[in-house]
Amino acid sequence: MSRGRSDEKTGSPAGFPPVPLGALCCPHCQSPLAQRDRALRCTSGHSFDLAKQGYVNLLGSGNGDTTQMVAARDEFLSAGHYAPLARLVAHEAAHDLRRDALVVDAGTGTGYYLSATLARAPAASGLGMDTSTAALRRAARAHPGIGAVAWDLWKPWPLRPQSADVIMNIFAPRNLIECHRVLRPEGTLVVVTPDSTHLAELRAYVDMLDVDADKLTRLDSSLQAQFSLTGRHDCEIELTLEPADVHRVVHMGPNAYHVQEGALASVTHALTVTAAFVVSVYRRNS
Incomplete structure (x- = not known):
């Protein structure tokens, strides 16, 4: 049976997927949420509208990535430049998932990595959280098994304890207290960080944010009390990027807030650059 949830007349998602919905709770009173008509409601009367694009805003207002940043990221990722990373993340996150498992993507963006994971584990479902409603409009449509929610990752998550089988954290803030609370015992936490050499070739053309060379040491130290490193x-990834994609890769993340207008004007030809990442896999201690 198809798991698709699009309304045939409008092309918009018709409902919130049942597995992530069952894991959600009201951010005001922690009661379970249920879908009634085009809203998620709790027994205390709090209500959150289901946007026509399929996501639910539990946060109210946010200051996440801009429409321009999201468009740049979507265009860059859709071109397949980071496909090897998506395959590696999906392999680690989807390994041995039970039926009806829940994968939570904390900082999901456009849902690119979450949809790749669910494509590898079709019996699982996903919940993507992000502050950017511009990104969530795309994430909600990235895969029929994704439920997309606007939320601030630094706040207590609107999820039941031990409701997730896997948590993915890819270039996003890490709320380790909530990761431990929401992840089931022996569950998997997949963290992706840029290596210190990531896109180093572009520094000859534009002043980019530095990546801390001690990032992994600090990551392991912060996790060691509650998680065990398993991989x-x-x-x-060696990439040959045309000028348009050089612009996209610089402007699709935090560098967008720091790069001066016209800083990439000197890039008029294709550049060969190296994207470098580290994928760390942890198991939640009982």
Whole structure:
């Protein structure tokens, strides 16, 4: 039976997927949420509208990535430049998932990595959280098994304790208290961080944010009391980027807030650059 949830007349999602909905709770009173008509409601009367694009805003207002940043990211990722990273993340996150498992993507963006994971584990479902409603409009449509929610990751998450089988954290803030609370015992936490050499070739053309060389040491130290490292993988991707994609890769993340207008004007030809990431896999201690 198809798991699709599009309304045939409008092309918009018709409902929130049942597995992530069952894991959600009201951010005001922590009561379970249920869908009634085009809203998620709790027994205390709090109500959150289901947007026509399929996401639910539990946050109210946010200041996430802009429409321009999201468009740049969607265009860059859709071109397949980071497909090897998506395959590696999906392999680690989807490994041995039970039926009806829940994968939570904390900082999902456009849902690119979450949809790749669900494509590898079709019996699982996903919940993507992000502050950017511009990104969530795309995430909600990235895969029929994704439920997309606007939320601030630094706040207590609107999820039941031990409701997630896997949590993915890819270039996003890490709320380790909530990761431990929401993840089931022996559940998997997949963290993706840029390597210190990530896109180093572009620094000859534009002043980009530095990546801390001690990032992994600090990551392991912060997790060691509640999680055990079970695997770590380097992922290097050599890319030949046309000027338009150079602009996209610089402007699709935090560098967009720091790069001066016209800083990439000197990039008039294709550049060969190396994208470098580290995928760290942890198990939640009982």
